[in-house]
Amino acid sequence: xxxxxxxxxxxxxxxxxxxxxxxxxxxxxxxxxxxxxxxxxxxxxxxxxxxxxxxxxxxxxxxxxxxxxxxxxxxxxxxxxxxxxxxxxxxxxxxxxxxxxxxxxxxxx
Ligand SMILES: [Zn+2]
Numbered sequence: 001x002x003x004x005x006x007x008x009x010x011x012x013x014x015x016x017x018x019x020x021x022x023x024x025x026x027x028x029x030x031x032x033x034x035x036x037x038x039x040x041x042x043x044x045x046x047x048x049x050x051x052x053x054x055x056x057x058x059x060x061x062x063x064x065x066x067x068x069x070x071x072x073x074x075x076x077x078x079x080x081x082x083x084x085x086x087x088x089x090x091x092x093x094x095x096x097x098x099x100x101x102x103x104x105x106x107x108x109x
Pocket of ligand 1: 026060062063
């Protein structure tokens with residue numbers, strides 16, 4: 001699959017079973033997601049995980065799908081927060097490029 005990182009165990013050089021892993025499309029951790037929150041709570045409270053690592057990766061297909069403007073169905077709802085942040089960033093960049101100070105410093109070129 002495009003943009004699919006290697007297994008978590010390979011990345012940190014641990015044997016299978018030494019790591020409790022939760023993954024989802026585009027590596028999101030929204031505060032209203034009961035699945036991710038349950039996994040985190042279970043890991044910390046029940047199986048006593050001591051270290052939590054949050055990892056992203058280059059070339060993420062989920063991020064690309066969120067910002068390419070195409071519609072894909074239900075996953076669009078999941079990817080909405082990314083699209084929203086990307087839209088805000090584009091607006092900020094456009095405002096910055098139009099500002100006289102940005103042109104003077106050469107950022108608008
Ligand atoms: Zn990804």
